[in-house]
Amino acid sequence: MKPFLPIYFVLLWISNAESQTLSLTPSNNAVNLGERVTLNCNAGAKDGYHVHLQKQIPGNVPQLIIAHHHSFTSPVYGPGISTDRYTATVNAAATEYQFIIKKAETAHTAHYYCTKWISSISAYVFSQSSKLIVTVDKFPEPALLVFPPYTDDNESKDSSTLTCHISKLEVSLVNVNWLIDGTTVQDGVTTSNPVRESDNTFSMSSYLTLSSKDINKDRLYSCMIKQEGSSAFISKGVKLSQC
Numbered sequence: 001m002k003p004f005l006p007i008y009f010v011l012l013w014i015s016n017a018e019s020q021t022l023s024l025t026p027s028n029n030a031v032n033l034g035e036r037v038t039l040n041c042n043a044g045a046k047d048g049y050h051v052h053l054q055k056q057i058p059g060n061v062p063q064l065i066i067a068h069h070h071s072f073t074s075p076v077y078g079p080g081i082s083t084d085r086y087t088a089t090v091n092a093a094a095t096e097y098q099f100i101i102k103k104a105e106t107a108h109t110a111h112y113y114c115t116k117w118i119s120s121i122s123a124y125v126f127s128q129s130s131k132l133i134v135t136v137d138k139f140p141e142p143a144l145l146v147f148p149p150y151t152d153d154n155e156s157k158d159s160s161t162l163t164c165h166i167s168k169l170e171v172s173l174v175n176v177n178w179l180i181d182g183t184t185v186q187d188g189v190t191t192s193n194p195v196r197e198s199d200n201t202f203s204m205s206s207y208l209t210l211s212s213k214d215i216n217k218d219r220l221y222s223c224m225i226k227q228e229g230s231s232a233f234i235s236k237g238v239k240l241s242q243c
Contacts, residue, residue, distance in 0.1 A: 059193025
């Protein structure tokens with residue numbers, strides 16, 4: 001039986017790891033500006049480890065918002081996190097944690113996770129993400145600029161790339177689409193992750209790469225962005241024949 005023991009313990013480890021799951025609900029949550037938000041984390045069995053709420057914007061490492069434990073008289077807050085904006089509670093069985101945003105702001109639009117150290121596998125376990133969208137009537141208009149390829153010598157290149165630079169975004173969750181003569185295109189599109197600027201707005205870039213044979217200098221190339229929680233904006237676009 002000895003040859004089977006390592007396999008047995010591997011299967012036991014996998015089974016144990018799979019049983020140590022966390023869940024965060026709701027998975028999608030849209031609230032109005034100023035509303036109270038509650039995220040519910042099922043942390044499994046009661047133990048000696050803290051449960052954390054973490055916030056993530058695309059392309060960035062998760063940010064610790066708040067940590068709680070059944071032995072705490074009050075939660076612990078991450079660096080720079082205001083106690084006036086967040087709080088947390090835990091049920092008597094120490095299995096269900098509630099993380100509360102007291103008044104939703106547009107800056108709260110992001111992905112959230114609850115996390116916990118699991119000693120049996122010596123690792124932090126993350127819940128699935130919960131997307132929070134704070135809705136407003138309309139965000140201030142961002143700046144969208146479409147730039148033609150760096151060279152108009154398309155005859156000598158296999159492909160050319162147009163750039164849409166986007167700035168003054170209020171939130172980090174943004175959908176970007178490219179349009180040719182008003183029709184959405186999917187192929188050849190790549191988009192960067194948003195970057196937070198010094199004024200707390202976000203900027204990003206999107207690129208449309210077309211083969212030389214597909215480029216028509218008289219067609220209108222534009223990009224459209226929609227910030228989660230508000231209306232869409234479309235750039236003025238460019239015609240390569242006018243560049």
